Amino acid sequence: MTDDNKPVDEHSGLQTTGHSWDGISELNNPLPRWWLYTWYITIGIAVIYMILMPAIPALPGLGTNTPGLRNHSDRDNVSLAISEMQQKRQSDATALLDASLRDIETDRDLQQFALAMGESLFGDNCATCHGAGGRGAKGYPVLADDIWLWDGTLEGIETTLRHGIRHEEDEDTRFSAMPRFGQDGFLTAAQISDLTEYVLHLSDRSDDPEAVERASGNWVAQCSSCHGDQGKGDRTQGAPDLTDADWLFGDSKRDIFDTIYHARNSHMPAWEGRLDDASIKALAVYVHSLGGGE
Amino acid sequence: MTQATTSDNQADSGGAVSHSDLYAKRKQIYPKLAHGRFRLVKWIVMAVTLTVYYAVPWIRWDRGEGIPDQAVLADFASEKFYFFFIEIWPQEAYYLAGLLILAALALFLVTSLLGRVWCGYTCPQTVWTDLYIWIERAFEGDRAARMRLDKSPLGFNKLWRKLGKHAAWLFIAFWTGGAFILYWHDAPTVAQGWLSGEAPLSAYWFAGILTLTTYFLAGTMREQVCTYMCPWPRIQGALTDEHALNVTYRYDRGEPRGPKRKTESWEGRGDCIDCNQCVQVCPMGIDIRNGSQLECIHCALCIDACDEMMVRVDRPTGLIAYDTEIAVAARSEGKPPPRVRLVRMRTALYAGLIVAIGALMLFGLMSKATYEVNVLKDRSPPFVRLSNGDIQNGYALKLVNKSTAARKMSVSITGVDNAELKVVGLESEEMMRFIVPVAAHGVDRYRVLVVVPAASDISTINFVISDLDTGEEITNRVPFQSGER
Numbered sequence: 001m002t003d004d005n006k007p008v009d010e011h012s013g014l015q016t017t018g019h020s021w022d023g024i025s026e027l028n029n030p031l032p033r034w035w036l037y038t039w040y041i042t043i044g045i046a047v048i049y050m051i052l053m054p055a056i057p058a059l060p061g062l063g064t065n066t067p068g069l070r071n072h073s074d075r076d077n078v079s080l081a082i083s084e085m086q087q088k089r090q091s092d093a094t095a096l097l098d099a100s101l102r103d104i105e106t107d108r109d110l111q112q113f114a115l116a117m118g119e120s121l122f123g124d125n126c127a128t129c130h131g132a133g134g135r136g137a138k139g140y141p142v143l144a145d146d147i148w149l150w151d152g153t154l155e156g157i158e159t160t161l162r163h164g165i166r167h168e169e170d171e172d173t174r175f176s177a178m179p180r181f182g183q184d185g186f187l188t189a190a191q192i193s194d195l196t197e198y199v200l201h202l203s204d205r206s207d208d209p210e211a212v213e214r215a216s217g218n219w220v221a222q223c224s225s226c227h228g229d230q231g232k233g234d235r236t237q238g239a240p241d242l243t244d245a246d247w248l249f250g251d252s253k254r255d256i257f258d259t260i261y262h263a264r265n266s267h268m269p270a271w272e273g274r275l276d277d278a279s280i281k282a283l284a285v286y287v288h289s290l291g292g293g294e
Numbered sequence: 295m296t297q298a299t300t301s302d303n304q305a306d307s308g309g310a311v312s313h314s315d316l317y318a319k320r321k322q323i324y325p326k327l328a329h330g331r332f333r334l335v336k337w338i339v340m341a342v343t344l345t346v347y348y349a350v351p352w353i354r355w356d357r358g359e360g361i362p363d364q365a366v367l368a369d370f371a372s373e374k375f376y377f378f379f380i381e382i383w384p385q386e387a388y389y390l391a392g393l394l395i396l397a398a399l400a401l402f403l404v405t406s407l408l409g410r411v412w413c414g415y416t417c418p419q420t421v422w423t424d425l426y427i428w429i430e431r432a433f434e435g436d437r438a439a440r441m442r443l444d445k446s447p448l449g450f451n452k453l454w455r456k457l458g459k460h461a462a463w464l465f466i467a468f469w470t471g472g473a474f475i476l477y478w479h480d481a482p483t484v485a486q487g488w489l490s491g492e493a494p495l496s497a498y499w500f501a502g503i504l505t506l507t508t509y510f511l512a513g514t515m516r517e518q519v520c521t522y523m524c525p526w527p528r529i530q531g532a533l534t535d536e537h538a539l540n541v542t543y544r545y546d547r548g549e550p551r552g553p554k555r556k557t558e559s560w561e562g563r564g565d566c567i568d569c570n571q572c573v574q575v576c577p578m579g580i581d582i583r584n585g586s587q588l589e590c591i592h593c594a595l596c597i598d599a600c601d602e603m604m605v606r607v608d609r610p611t612g613l614i615a616y617d618t619e620i621a622v623a624a625r626s627e628g629k630p631p632p633r634v635r636l637v638r639m640r641t642a643l644y645a646g647l648i649v650a651i652g653a654l655m656l657f658g659l660m661s662k663a664t665y666e667v668n669v670l671k672d673r674s675p676p677f678v679r680l681s682n683g684d685i686q687n688g689y690a691l692k693l694v695n696k697s698t699a700a701r702k703m704s705v706s707i708t709g710v711d712n713a714e715l716k717v718v719g720l721e722s723e724e725m726m727r728f729i730v731p732v733a734a735h736g737v738d739r740y741r742v743l744v745v746v747p748a749a750s751d752i753s754t755i756n757f758v759i760s761d762l763d764t765g766e767e768i769t770n771r772v773p774f775q776s777g778e779r
Contacts, residue, residue, distance in 0.1 A: 112739065145678045291678055
């Protein structure tokens with residue numbers, strides 16, 4: 001690295017690079033040997049890596065990137081890992097398959113296993129709509145409270161999970177269909193406005209007794225067959241209680257008007273077939289433990 | 295602090311560093327065998343420390359059913375650290391921090407009293423290097439023989455000596471690495487599994503790493519580890535002072551030095567006869583007569599070497615000895631040396647801190663509860679309004695049982711009227727009181743729900759968890775949320 005033609009710095013006696021900026025010249029110290037050798041080694045490793053691993057992206061004329069001698073593929077590894085995990089879960093979960101839901105919830109070991117499994121499954125599959133811990137959102141019911149449109153028992157939750165809600169491909173799905181009273185022309189907007197007052201009056205929130213009076217005929221004719229005379233709802237028909245403080249699609253006058261005019265009829269997919277039986281059972285126990293299980 | 299005693303012996307002080315210096319090759323050091331009391335002390339310390347290292351994992355300590363009975367064990371699989379009667383759980387890692395702080399302070403204290411005795415006698419690098427030099431000497435002879443052998447052309451004699459030395463080194467390195475893994479697993483099990491190929495992969499991996507590091511650090515790198523790799527020599531400069539008893543060349547007595555014939559008089563000259571014995575025995579390859587140096591590990595072998603010569607030339611021993619900078623400086627000015635002060639501000643502070651932290655840790659260990667309670671409130675949902683307007687909060691209750699027996703704990707809440715407590719999967723015993731079983735020596739988790747009437751305006755509740763048998767009771771105050779805040 002030394003070159004006899006290079007100028008020498010008079011203070012240190014060392015060679016300089018010969019470049020000078022504003023009279024400051026750089027000493028031509030060699031790189032530390034350990035550093036240099038480490039650098040050479042990394043170059044060697046890079047070459048070996050390029051031979052063994054996928055390194056060169058698809059070039060024109062080549063269909064794909066170079067696979068490398070080791071034929072490594074992260075994509076394949078991930079799917080392999082997922083199938084391995086599923087197999088492992090399957091074998092760990094046979095205990096869940098044989099036990100009843102009640103047994104799973106009361107047996108310490110089974111419960112711990114099911115809750116741990118359910119928590120991760122819930123995060124992966126359910127929390128997108130229902131929120132972490134089942135906190136719910138507008139249109140997606142809270143799973144941690146004691147208000148259940150269909151059934152809040154262990155078995156009921158399992159059925160809902162398996163068959164979904166208004167999941168038309170599943171014969172056993174939970175089903176109810178409120179008519180689109182305004183949209184389909186059964187009632188006029190004025191009538192629906194009055195009915196909205198009537199619904200508000202069920203939870204003592206109406207300030208227009210005349211409108212309530214006008215709507216009472218329509219309530220009996222159109223609504224009470226499903227929601228009940230007092231508006232208490234009916235689980236067997238999937239009709240919600242209209243007297244409580246829980247409103248899935250909002251409790252404002254505008255929200256209720258829209259619900260009657262357009263109807264809501266939201267969906268939950270059937271999980272049978274997507275998740276294995278043990279996973280569904282674990283999820284049922286987990287959802288039941290969130291706070292509102294019956 | 296370096297005392298420049300003789301100008302001619304100072305190695306090229308300052309000046310230009312040429313390229314060849316930057317890439318200077320390491321000069322092989324051939325330490326000569328010393329004889330004397332410090333060499334004896336070092337042999338004893340080596341025997342004791344090596345025995346401790348190899349024997350400790352085999353000491354058994356009965357802790358009860360289902361718990362490892364190894365006296366010293368870092369059990370990573372079940373996240374516990376055992377040290378005789380002490381058992382440390384992951385959430386008590388501050389005891390480990392305390393232990394490390396104590397170790398550091400002890401090192402500080404010893405350094406300010408006696409210089410680098412840690413480096414010179416007990417540091418594993420020193421102990422294993424000493425052991426390796428002993429083996430080297432057994433195969434290749436002492437300093438002069440080794441230097442001759444290295445210069446001689448490769449022949450049968452050189453070959454078998456070198457091969458034998460490296461084989462013996464590797465053998466010791468292998469046993470060093472092998473013993474290390476015994477501290478992380480049950481020693482008899484892992485030793486048996488190791489030989490039959492059934493031990494965990496990490497055991498082979500770490501044994502391999504330790505084998506190689508031992509072989510290279512003690513066999514070929516030696517003093518370079520202390521001089522270039524270890525941070526201690528740098529820290530040491532801040533910890534030692536002119537009152538510390540260091541291995542010191544008493545230049546007041548030794549200078550002017552020079553070779554001396556028997557017939558010559560001692561009049562007008564120093565006691566140092568420039569025999570170079572102190573340099574030849576030095577495992578760091580330095581000259582102690584240049585004063586205290588970064589490289590010096592204070593192994594005191596030069597004291598032994600010098601004393602031997604002083605006896606031979608009929609002069610008092612102790613030309614090189616444990617002494618303080620100020621004492622030597624005072625004597626060289628003709629003043630009486632000041633008394634060695636062991637109790638100084640610095641040492642008193644270190645000792646005080648050691649006692650205080652040690653007492654704190656001991657108190658903590660003695661008064662450690664046999665169980666621990668963690669109540670973690672759900673973050674989502676923060677609270678739930680039930681159909682009747684009541685407010686419900688969800689909690690994860692974690693019961694840590696550190697005793698070796700299964701227990702029954704009673705769980706109840708206080709601090710709010712008409713509150714309702716539910717433990718998922720359990721039936722209430724009586725008025726809002728649950729009996730939860732807790733497995734021996736482990737952590738149990740329960741899901742707990744608390745329902746409070748809508749009107750109660752509270753922000754905290756108390757969980758009371760008590761052991762049904764011993765009556766030990768822990769109250770845990772946790773937040774209760776009843777509205778968006």
